[in-house]
Amino acid sequence: MITRLVEEVLVGGNLEALDQLYTPAMARVARGWIGPFRASFPDTRMQIVQLVSDGNTVAARFRCTGTHLGEWRGHAPTGRRFENIDEAMLR
Template structure:
């Protein structure tokens, strides 16, 4: 977890924590307007809303946050139950557990201006029984 001074309400690390707790886990998509630049908010919503609809009970553990300059690198573990269509697959009712994700968030004026990440989607498909 980040150092105590790195979780001040306006720090980049605190913004990533809010993203996880309020939006990804909590489902408050309106909070995106406070966390992203206006041009990136719509992009984030187009990715997050369908994922939350597919896995409405998702949980995400913050494994590590590293804040340097205007960038936060974050490692997460994500779990959830497949209860809605996802990538053209009907709900299976199956659960995926502890899928690794790593993201880099770049900040401008205290909000996320760019995000890039990788997720172990193949393992997610495997755990849901959607791949051989």
């Protein structure tokens, strides 16, 4: 699930995959931030560095790179690039 979320949705922009990965309510919430994030940082790339699973819980660490090309949370695009930012996700 985490691999699909990162590769298909966050990097690939396939928001329809959220319906297969989450409940309907969670898919709506995810669309609410992923859609605007992808519009603001359309060249985003994420590399999964580590996945750890313990029963029903999965933690992921990944590196994120992109360029601020669209408005994000009221901030005008800067054109600035970020590279290899460490991120983490817990599900």
